[in-house]
Amino acid sequence: MFKKVLIANRGEIALRVLRACKELGIATVAVHSTADAESLHVRFADEAICIGPPQSRESYLNPRALLAAADVTGADALHPGYGFLSENAEFAAMVEKMGLKFIGPRPEMIRLMGNKVAAREAAEQAGLPLLPGARGKLADAEEAERIAEQVGYPVILKAAAGGGGRGMKICRDRSQIRQLFETASNEALAAFGDGSMYLERYVEMPRHIELQIVADEHGNVIHLGERECSVQRRHQKLIEESPSPAVTPELRREMGEVALKAMRKIGYNNVGTIEFLMDEKGRYYFMEMNTRIQVEHPVTEQVYGLDLLREQIRLAAGERLERSQASVVPLAHSIECRVNAEDPVTFAPSPGRITGYHQPGGYGVRVDTMAYEQYKVQPYYDSLVAKLIVTGANREIALRRAMRALNEYVIEGIKTNIPFHKRVLTFPAFMAGQYDTRIVEQILNPPAPEETPASKAAGT
Numbered sequence: 436m437f438k439k440v441l442i443a444n445r446g447e448i449a450l451r452v453l454r455a456c457k458e459l460g461i462a463t464v465a466v467h468s469t470a471d472a473e474s475l476h477v478r479f480a481d482e483a484i485c486i487g488p489p490q491s492r493e494s495y496l497n498p499r500a501l502l503a504a505a506d507v508t509g510a511d512a513l514h515p516g517y518g519f520l521s522e523n524a525e526f527a528a529m530v531e532k533m534g535l536k537f538i539g540p541r542p543e544m545i546r547l548m549g550n551k552v553a554a555r556e557a558a559e560q561a562g563l564p565l566l567p568g569a570r571g572k573l574a575d576a577e578e579a580e581r582i583a584e585q586v587g588y589p590v591i592l593k594a595a596a597g598g599g600g601r602g603m604k605i606c607r608d609r610s611q612i613r614q615l616f617e618t619a620s621n622e623a624l625a626a627f628g629d630g631s632m633y634l635e636r637y638v639e640m641p642r643h644i645e646l647q648i649v650a651d652e653h654g655n656v657i658h659l660g661e662r663e664c665s666v667q668r669r670h671q672k673l674i675e676e677s678p679s680p681a682v683t684p685e686l687r688r689e690m691g692e693v694a695l696k697a698m699r700k701i702g703y704n705n706v707g708t709i710e711f712l713m714d715e716k717g718r719y720y721f722m723e724m725n726t727r728i729q730v731e732h733p734v735t736e737q738v739y740g741l742d743l744l745r746e747q748i749r750l751a752a753g754e755r756l757e758r759s760q761a762s763v764v765p766l767a768h769s770i771e772c773r774v775n776a777e778d779p780v781t782f783a784p785s786p787g788r789i790t791g792y793h794q795p796g797g798y799g800v801r802v803d804t805m806a807y808e809q810y811k812v813q814p815y816y817d818s819l820v821a822k823l824i825v826t827g828a829n830r831e832i833a834l835r836r837a838m839r840a841l842n843e844y845v846i847e848g849i850k851t852n853i854p855f856h857k858r859v860l861t862f863p864a865f866m867a868g869q870y871d872t873r874i875v876e877q878i879l880n881p882p883a884p885e886e887t888p889a890s891k892a893a894g895t
């Protein structure tokens with residue numbers, strides 16, 4: 436096992452990693468920007484190193500500062516958390532070149548999944564179902580037109596270097612392709628330094644369903660079921676739950692078997708997440724694979740009774756999976772609300788000092804957060820302040836517990852999206868489990884009520 440882990444992140448995930456290290460008997464090194472000197476991950480770590488000014492570019496995204504901190508503290512492994520450099524294959528390779536273990540999949544695996552065209556091809560080879568679309572990257576707009584005719588409209592153009600919703604354009608007919616291809620490709624070139632594009636049939640009302648993979652370095656792979664992540668706004672997830680209301684035990688078994696076969700074929704190691712789109716008919720298609728621990732990992736931990744951070748660190752140290760697939764059964768229902776420092780109406784960031792703080796507790800309630808009374812939410816980083824994770828014997832119990840916990844939550848001095856979470860949890864389609872990725876739009880812009888002869892007569 437590792438002796439000392441450097442945690443190359445901040446906020447709630449740095450704290451989550453630190454706690455897992457402590458429980459494994461591993462010493463911890465926190466790194467922080469000057470803005471984060473007062474953070475809990477800094478206070479609780481065995482050692483802390485300031486790596487630069489507040490801007491991420493010069494601190495948490497600065498490989499040289501992180502590697503120097505690892506070097507001077509004698510860390511033997513580095514945990515990247517999520518975001519920042521967690522899916523940067525070059526950084527992972529530099530870490531390993533220095534003789535430290537990067538706690539994640541091998542750098543080549545990160546590189547493969549980072550290129551969405553290469554990932555799509557690897558997924559197809561490995562037997563994962565794909566939407567009809569281009570094989571490999573598109574040479575030009577003419578090729579895009581030709582393939583779009585074959586697969587049928589609407590189609591979606593995506594950047595090979597994109598992901599997470601960046602660099603996508605929907606084309607509803609032939610006349611749009613030429614223009615949108617050029618625009619999208621130029622935008623991708625400017626944003627990622629790579630203008631490569633691919634294309635697939637567009638699914639109008641998809642659910643976002645993702646499968647948690649856990650693989651050791653000895654060829655053993657298990658999955659921990661799915662997370663439903665369709666409650667999103669502008670590709671930012673707001674609420675996640677496990678199991679998905681749209682996945683039956685039979686479908687879970689089938690998706691799991693297909694995914695495990697693919698992961699063995701690809702030679703995946705460590706934790707990872709396969710993202711699927713699911714259409715109205717329950718058909719599922721590979722979309723992307725994330726090679727990091729994800730924000731929403733706690734719902735899976737609660738439902739399957741497995742500490743994913745502990746497991747991730749153990750597996751990176753070369754240890755074996757202790758659980759068999761047969762022992763993995765969903766024992767509960769869990770819902771996560773991402774509490775952000777933002778205006779609940781405009782969604783504008785709302786950084787500042789928390790002047791009053793009381794967090795919910797009680798049976799089935801978990802709060803993963805760096806927040807406390809007097810904590811200052813910084814304007815430089817993402818606006819996540821806490822993850823409220825509630826767990827119950829079934830979905831109905833979890834839903835009521837989520838509402839109860841949100842009602843207990845007091846955060847003063849900044850605005851938060853807690854009021855918006857309450858709107859989602861009481862929205863009929865969410866309560867019924869019958870929703871897709873359009874749900875936030877539907878809550879914000881309810882369709883105008885239809886005028887009936889009766890309402891017209893009543894003047895309502």
Ligand code: MV4
Pocket residue numbers: 566591598599600601635636637638639641642643664665667670710712722723872
């Ligand atoms: C799609 C799609 C429909 N059809 N691909 C958005 C995030 C990125 N991972 C892929 N995304 C989408 N890809 C096809 N062929 C719709 C989306 C999409 C979406 C996906 C998941 C969750 C929310 C979304 C919101 C808008 C679009």
